[in-house]
Amino acid sequence: MIQLVDGLQLRADQTAELPKPDWQTSNLRRRFSWGASIIVLALGLLFVGGAIGTVISSRPFWGDFVQVSATVTSQRQYYHKGEQCDLGLRFNFRGQVRTTTYDIDNPCQVAPAIGSTVTASVNPNKLSEVLVKGYEGFRTGLPYFFGFFGLVPLAFLIALLKVSRKTYQKNRQLMSTGRWQQLTATVAQPALYRRIGRINLSAADLDGTERIFALGYSHRGPWTKRPLVGETVNFWIISDGTVFVVVSEPGGALAIPCSVQVPNSYQLRAGTW
Structure with missing residues (x-):
C-alpha cells in the first residue's frame, strides 16, 4: 500500500529486487x-x-x-x-x-x-x-x-x-x-509550466477504483522520456502521507523530489482538474 496525501491509498506493485537510490x-x-x-x-x-x-x-x-x-x-x-x-x-x-x-x-x-x-x-x-x-x-x-x-x-x-x-x-x-514501492499509473493529462512540470495520473486504490492525483516536479521529472496521455508508466515512490514524496525511475539512480495533490469532488465534477 502507498499512502499519499489526503488519505489516498494506492495499490503498490510487487517490486523487483533492483538497486534503489540511497x-x-x-x-x-x-x-x-x-x-x-x-x-x-x-x-x-x-x-x-x-x-x-x-x-x-x-x-x-x-x-x-x-x-x-x-x-x-x-x-x-x-x-x-x-x-x-x-x-x-x-x-x-x-x-x-x-x-x-x-x-x-x-x-x-x-x-x-x-x-x-x-x-x-x-x-x-x-x-x-x-x-x-x-x-x-x-x-x-x-x-x-x-x-x-x-x-x-x-x-x-x-x-x-x-x-x-x-x-x-x-x-x-x-x-x-521510508520504503521504496513501485506504482503503476496511467497518464491522464500532462501539463508543463516552463521549468515546473505537473502530470495528472490515474492509479488503482485498495478497492481497485481508479483514482486521479497530480505529481508536481521540476525539470523533466523522474522519466527519461516525457510520457504521453494514455501511456502507462511505472516508477518507484517513497511517501509518508504528506504532500512531499520522492520518486525514481525503476532501476535508475536519480531521486526526484515531487509534490502530490489530490483533487476534491468539486474539482472533479467541474472538470477544473
Whole structure:
C-alpha cells in the first residue's frame, strides 16, 4: 500500500529486487549540499560587501579624517537630476596649501559664499576626499543605504536557507526511513509550466477504483522520456502521507523530489482538474 496525501491509498506493485537510490550516495543529497554551500557563500559575500560599504561610507564621520579650516574659492553650478554645485576649496594641511573640489549635493544658492570659511574633514591619505561640515548631503545616508539594502537580500537568503534546510531534512528522512514501492499509473493529462512540470495520473486504490492525483516536479521529472496521455508508466515512490514524496525511475539512480495533490469532488465534477 502507498499512502499519499489526503488519505489516498494506492495499490503498490510487487517490486523487483533492483538497486534503489540511497540517501548517502543520491544525487538529491549532493544537490542540496551544493545548493546550501552556494547560499552560505552568497551570505558571506553579501555580509562582507555590506560591511565594507558601510564602513567606507561612514568613515568620514568616525575615522581618521582630520578637521581643517578651508576657504571657499569658487562655485560651479551644473545640472544632474536637478541643480548641483561644486565648491572649490583651499586649505592648509601639514604646512602645505592644498586645493580640491566638493559637491554639496545642493544648488549654489544655498552654498557658502566665495571667500567664506568652512570646516572640512580631510582624508590624510587622499586629500581629495573631503567632507564639509553642514553640507554632507546624501553622504549621511550612505551608511544606512548599505545597511538597509544589505539586510533585505540577507534576510531573503537566510529564509531561503531555512526552507532548503527543511526540505533537505524532509527528503533525508523519507529516503533514510521510508520504503521504496513501485506504482503503476496511467497518464491522464500532462501539463508543463516552463521549468515546473505537473502530470495528472490515474492509479488503482485498495478497492481497485481508479483514482486521479497530480505529481508536481521540476525539470523533466523522474522519466527519461516525457510520457504521453494514455501511456502507462511505472516508477518507484517513497511517501509518508504528506504532500512531499520522492520518486525514481525503476532501476535508475536519480531521486526526484515531487509534490502530490489530490483533487476534491468539486474539482472533479467541474472538470477544473
